[in-house]
Amino acid sequence: MENTPRVLVVDDEERIRRLVRMYMERSGFAVDEAEDGEQALDMAINKENYSLIVLDLMLPGMDGRDVCAQIRQKKQTPIIMLTAAGDETNRIHGFELGADDYVVKPFSPRELVMRVKALLKRSGEPEVANTELHPVLTFPELVIHIDARRVEVRDEEVGLTPKEFDLLVYLSQRPDKVFTREELLRDVWNYQFYGDQRTVDTHVKRLREKLGQYSELVSSYIITVWGVGYKFEVTP
Template sequence: MDPREWTEGKSVDATRILVVDDEERIRRLVRMYLERSGFLVEEAADGVQALEMALSNPYALIILDLMLPKMDGRDVCAQIRQQSDTPIIMLTAAGDEVQRIHGFELGADDYVVKPFSPRELVMRVKALLKRSGEPEHAKPELQQVLTFPDLQIHIDARRVEVVGREISLTPKEFDLLVYMAQRPDKVFSREELLRDVWNYQFYGDQRTVDTHIKRLREKLGHASDKVSQYIVTVWGVGYKFEVAS
């Protein structure tokens, strides 16, 4: 069973979202737009409260500000990821690229830059939930276990083994790996990956793709340099999954 479908014996409420921000004005604005779209919203104003709520309730998604009192958003994200793969969208300050990259490394699935469009945020929420709940790669006509030299990808179980050793990937890293591995040797542009893996047709920073690819290579490389080389950069175009014959 997908960990998102069960938390401490409770089924995940597919409509319930946790919004974490120390500014009440932002929480109210985000809540208003999410509720208009049919979501149930709960709020937290600091990192300690957010972590307690996130680990004791089966949320469908968490919107998490980076800069929080009592506990930094990055620390909250890291601790959530130790126990849950609930999708996380981080809110970051404009131009703070280093913070965004660090957020991805800790397991965030996406980020939105402040000041942001509430409509864009809702669109990203819907896209991430759609991808997490109904992954394109889980269609029955596609293989459910992908096997390559030193690499096995168990799609239904959302498990990756490199040289027989299981490695931990975030939900989006897993989705990205599966999407490319199911189509070996096909070159994907960043725009295609944003559209098909993130479900972003109009929004989305291409650096999101680059950061996830970088982190995915690092995780695979820690277990096997050979496997990390399966993900190939095609300069000026994008990326492909290639297994040398």
């Protein structure tokens, strides 16, 4: 079916690829597989517009970090990294390169499917859906087109990943309200279980950097409230 979301699963272990494919297809996704970084790049950039990519960090030859970075130069496809349990430094680096989420090996296939669905939601979390949404949010030097999922700073379009966009919309719709990292994980990432709070910190950092390339003013809208979390504030 044309409207079926297509996912690319990249892992050098055939057993893992087959397992992920089975659970994804049971949940209604179409699935392609790649066994190394070079094949993944060719498929993701040249051959298909994937809804999402599940990408193993430790690949032979070109590793997942390099694959993620090169995909990000061309596309904003959502990326979930598969990482080893003790690979904290590489996980953080993966976020900095543009990954949207990660799942630690060994992982539950059901949890992975849930994270895929959560990442593909277009601001469809219950709390967001129950809030009156405006199609366009306008601030000094910043315009957010919610329905079109487009952000403009000083009339220049800013390329954001799906989760960076969701985070910006969530905060900007509730100016001056302070959110804890736990609340943001629950409402933006839709995690109904424990999530790594550094996920939020890394996405905020990356969002500020992208906005700051066009305007220091706009990057300053996202305020860190030390010891608590974050808020969106437009100073007079």
